[in-house]
Amino acid sequence: MKFVLPAVVAALASSSIEAFTAKISPRTTTQLKAVRSSSDALVAEALALSNKYGATSKEARLAWEAVEEINASDNSVASMGNLNDECDVEVVSQDCLEYNAALEELQELLQANQPKISALSEDISKTVSNVKLSVPNASAAPQSKELQAALEEARRITAEEGTTSPNAAVAWETVEQIAARGNTNAIGAKLTEDECFLEAAQEACAALEELSRIIENRN
Known part of the structure; x- marks a missing residue:
């Protein structure tokens, strides 16, 4: 008997809960506008200093360095690429609403199944504890x-x-x-069916315990 399903459930639950941790926090475009406005002003100032003191002057060089710094800041603010960031906008889209609804549904599902998971883990633990490992008897082979x-x-x-x-x-x-x-x-004696069941059952119990721990930590 193979206990693949509990291990898969635990792994999926862990990854799913970690993935569904986004929340919608509205962010306006004021920051981006302010950065771009500052960049335009610095460019104008750098051009003026270049015309006045020359493109290779110290004043012009410092002014253009300031332009580069503000542009780098602009890029870091604008570079966002996951689903949490896509939902972090001023106007909440339908996709973002469905995303948060799925999160709530997942949490409710895990909480509702917590008693069943605990009971199943206890049953498997009892079964494992009753398995008695037999020591194969080594006997001399009859002389052929x-x-x-x-x-x-x-x-x-x-x-x-x-x-x-x-x-x-x-x-x-x-x-x-x-x-x-x-x-x-x-x-060359073989293990009994119960002995072969022992290792798989222990792995299943560990998976169920991990799933229970994840749910408790999220509550």
Whole structure:
């Protein structure tokens, strides 16, 4: 059993709540107008100083630096690019109203489902606590005919050619491989269904707890 849905719900809830934090705060265009008016005045002054003292004079250079600074300020005020900023205008559009309505609907939905989420998390926790992990019993594999034949062959070659002969080394290596294969089959027990369920259930509980924490912090 896979608990993908609770984790997805928690992730979506977290990202959605973070995304829906905008509020409409009216802002007039007075600031932009004031900046542009100041820029025009400084340009006129810089031109006058350039004509009077020369384009390379200290007075003209300082005047044009002031123009550059005010233009940079103008650009920083005008450069806004997300949905919160688009709704931060003097006249509230229909899209902005729908945006804030969606925020309220999301908050109400999460609050309404809080009891169900808590109950489900508690049920899963109880189920997990009742799972008993079993230790697989390691038992010696019965000696197979293949292993017995390999063992007898290794003993024969060793007796005839000696323990240091290449044939004896190969024969005993074959015995080890057959024995290792038999031991692996003997201890290769599988986990029960409840044991496989344990890890997935723990992840689901963690996801539900995270979702509950998010909702509580927003209240």
